[in-house]
Amino acid sequence: MTAEAAADGAGAGRGAGIDARFGAGRFAPSPSGDLHIGNIRSGLMAYVRARQTGRRFLWRIEDLDRVKTGAAESQLAVFTELGVTADEEPLVQSTRRDHYAAAIDRLDAAGLVYECYCSRKDIAQAASAPHAPPGAYPGTCRNLGDAEREARRGELAEKGRQPALRLRTDNAAHSIHDELLGEVTATVDDLVLRRGDGVFAYNLTVVVDDSASGVDEVLRGDDLASSAPRQAYLAGLLGAARMGWLHVPLVLNSDGRRLAKRDGAVTYQQLRGLGWTVADVFAWMQGSLGFDDAGPRWAGIDDMVDQLDFDRLNAEPTVFVPPAGH
Incomplete structure (x- = not known):
């Protein structure tokens, strides 16, 4: 049309x-x-x-x-x-996997991407920072040395797996303004950019696609409101325009x-x-x-x-x- x-x-x-x-x-x-x-x-x-x-x-x-x-x-x-x-x-x-890979490459060039070798069970059992919300990534793989990374990478390869890729954030609270809910604040942890199975993560793909399509307001269910600060933070790192939000x-x-x-x-x-x-x-x-x-x-x-x-x-x-x- x-x-x-x-x-x-x-x-x-x-x-x-x-x-x-x-x-x-x-x-x-x-x-x-x-x-x-x-x-x-x-x-x-x-x-x-x-x-x-x-x-x-x-x-x-x-x-x-x-x-x-x-x-x-x-x-x-x-x-x-x-x-x-x-x-x-x-x-x-x-049809857009190359665009998501390119976004990760940009973040990686800025020193903002690291490999994560944790399983869901590892994350669930690890102690999170006191200020972090339930389920937030505790930073287990954030500061590993080269030798330990090589060893963990090899362990996964023996199981036919590969590391996930995470965004190195400031692990701070960030807010967005929602037209219906008002201010929505959430701690932005080191979110996944590409899963261990090679699938690009939701938080990355929606940011890349919204920016490419000229989307400047997102209306969606309010069960996703807590994800908006993460996506706004990532969008800022990628140079995307500021987004409006309306969670219904x-x-x-x-x-x-x-x-x-x-x-x-x-x-x-x-x-x-x-x-x-x-x-x-x-x-x-x-x-x-x-x-x-x-x-x-x-x-x-x-x-x-x-x-x-x-x-x-x-x-x-x-x-x-x-x-x-x-």
């Missing part, structure tokens, strides 16, 4: 069309299966936010890990049926846990099979976001663009109870 076509389709209300002076928003699902209603809600909000603020809306396929054949195409088809089309062809992470509340199951496919009829395909229409999906979106009083019932994406007010968005999570019949 061209920018002009997207602007024409943005609606005459709050969606003012694309302005080239602005950057982009994005939705970046992992193609590990069908999206559930909570994932879809976040994706729709990302689209609405882009349209309301004049940004391009981009789609990214994060397929470096946990890929199910056909899932990427299915996810795109669902959003197309819901009236959402990206303004550019999807960015596919598996999750959709939970009736037990108060994050919604999952095991909770019943929660995917778009399952709900359609039970008789839900596109209009039903948007009506649920309206109620779940607290906008039942915002004009008529939402029936499609243009209604959501016109009536969703992020300044009134509730920071509390929503519970989804699957309809009977599944």
Whole structure:
């Protein structure tokens, strides 16, 4: 879709069309299966936010890990049926490994990368610094000598493994401003850049791709809010532009846990099979976001663009109870 076509389709209300002076928003699902209603809600909000603020809306396929054949195409088809089309062809992470390697090379040239030989069990059993959050890397491999590194590297090679690569950070607290949550602060530990199995780590790839795509605001679930200071810190080291953040509340199951496919009829395909229409999906979106009083019932994406007010968005999570019949 061209920018002009997207602007024409943005609606005459709050969606003012694309302005080239602005950057982009994005939705970046992992193609590990069908999206559930909570994932879809976040994706729709990302689209609405882009349209309301004049940004391009981009789609990214994060397929470096946990890929199910056909899932990427299915996810795109669902959003197309819901009236959402990206303004550019999807960015596919598996085609961009050289870009992630180049970013690591830049950091390495600055003395900011080191090999890590620890297993998850090693990290879990090691004592962390008193100020570090649970699960933070304790710095075990940070200052090893050359001889010890060579020995540890050889031990891994005998097991058919290779070291992970970590970023040498300042291990200090850093903050970002979130449009909904306010200030979010977290200690930035020596995060993984490339895993021991050779897969480039999430925190690296999202920073590299957001910068390359001109994404200047990230809207996603608030379970990822604590990762934002890490990503902002890494982005600064790589010279990326400052990012805006908007972490939205999750959709939970009736037990108060994050919604999952095991909770019943929660995917778009399952709900359609039970008789839900596109209009039903948007009506649920309206109620779940607290906008039942915002004009008529939402029936499609243009209604959501016109009536969703992020300044009134509730920071509390929503519970989804699957309809009977599944």
